[in-house]
Amino acid sequence: MTFHRLISTVLLSFSILLCACGNNDHTIKMKGSDTEVNLAVNLAEAYNKTDPTFSIAISGGGSGLGITSLLNGQADIANSSRPLTDEEKTLFQKKDIRLKTVVFAEDATAFVVHSDNPITEIDVKTLSKIMSGQVENWKSISGQDVPINIYGRQSSSGTYSFIRKKLKIAYSQKAKEMTGNAQILEAIKIDKSGIGYVGAGYISKKIQDNKGIKVLKIKNEVDSNAISPLDPTAIKNRLYFFQRPLYQFIPEKSWDKVLSFIQFETKGEGTKIIENSGYYLIQ
Incomplete structure (x- = not known):
């Protein structure tokens, strides 16, 4: 992450924390994949301009960390550059946490x-x-x-x-x-x-x-x-050996809160941001 991007992320998170104090229902917590974190920041910055009442707190650390955060009730969206493992699926079932899966980019x-x-x-x-x-x-x-x-x-x-x-x-x-x-x-x-x-x-x-x-x-x-x-x-044309879908896992209890953001990134202005950020749209 460049210094400029790091500062942008810190400033975004800081403004998010200020807003979160007033209305937790309008704060989305997103954690996980480092591969997706720059893209997530770009999408969050653009989305916040369309709806300033919403704030999105973003952190990386790896797909596994994001998934663990969902299991612990510490996130609304887990960014992941891989699907869930069988072990993780079992843990979610044991905790009775039902997930929705969004594949939003490649x-x-x-x-x-x-x-x-x-x-x-x-x-x-x-x-x-x-x-x-x-x-x-x-x-x-x-x-x-x-x-x-x-x-x-x-x-x-x-x-x-x-x-x-x-x-x-x-x-x-x-x-x-x-x-x-x-x-x-x-x-x-x-x-x-x-x-x-x-x-x-x-x-x-x-x-x-x-x-x-x-x-x-x-x-x-x-x-x-x-x-x-x-x-x-x-x-x-799916010719590159190391290409893969990017996932977002969302607990059902958070779905209504994050839906407008999900629609923004998969159907709205967010699709252009995905391409401009060096990622690819799902074909």
């Missing part, structure tokens, strides 16, 4: 390396070997005889689970666990041996903001076409 997970790394694309099989620690040096891949440094997310992250399942691996024990997408990008910018994964929505449309990083194209097979996570046509 994300493509991007793999990034330092801009000085000579490779521009990578196949899934090689990527699996890197992320699992089976290959620990760039020499056989890029020709550079330097160790590979892996930057990933913590286990509470939906993206962590998504990549692990797509690659069918256990992560290398040497992988560095970062708290968010922004931290991964900053680490890659200063580590010429690094590789990491982030939501494509975190890749800025401003070239100067991406100085120091390179987004890799992904090949499903060694001899297949390499696809960029930043290619909207490829995403629309």
Whole structure:
């Protein structure tokens, strides 16, 4: 998260807290996915302009944290970049918490390396070997005889689970666990041996903001076409290996309160914000 975005989030949260003191029924608490948090802030800022009586308190921390917050009655919306696990479904049933599920956008997970790394694309099989620690040096891949440094997310992250399942691996024990997408990008910018994964929505449309990083194209097979996570046509045609839906889980008791916001992001002005923020609409 950039400094400007961080300040925006803090200011938004501060104004929300002030409003919340007067009317809790008009305050929505949203927690969860770090992949979705920037998008959620953009949507909340725009929605607040259409209905100033509503305030939306937003925090990240990972999909697992958002889902746990619902179980503990601490949120109205849990942002999640993965579906519920069977264990989580059982916990909600035991607590008699009925949920509504909204799929409001789609994300493509991007793999990034330092801009000085000579490779521009990578196949899934090689990527699996890197992320699992089976290959620990760039020499056989890029020709550079330097160790590979892996930057990933913590286990509470939906993206962590998504990549692990797509690659069918256990992560290398040497992988560095970062708290968010922004931290991964900053680490890659200063580590010429690094590789990491982030939501494509975190890749800025401003070239100067991406100085120091390179987004890799992904090949499903060694001899297949390499696809960029930043290619909207490829995403629309479901050609990119690491694309996925983004979820919002909402307790039924909160549904009436959040409905107007949900309609804003799925049918109203929010759809344009989703696209402009680097995410994709569900086709």
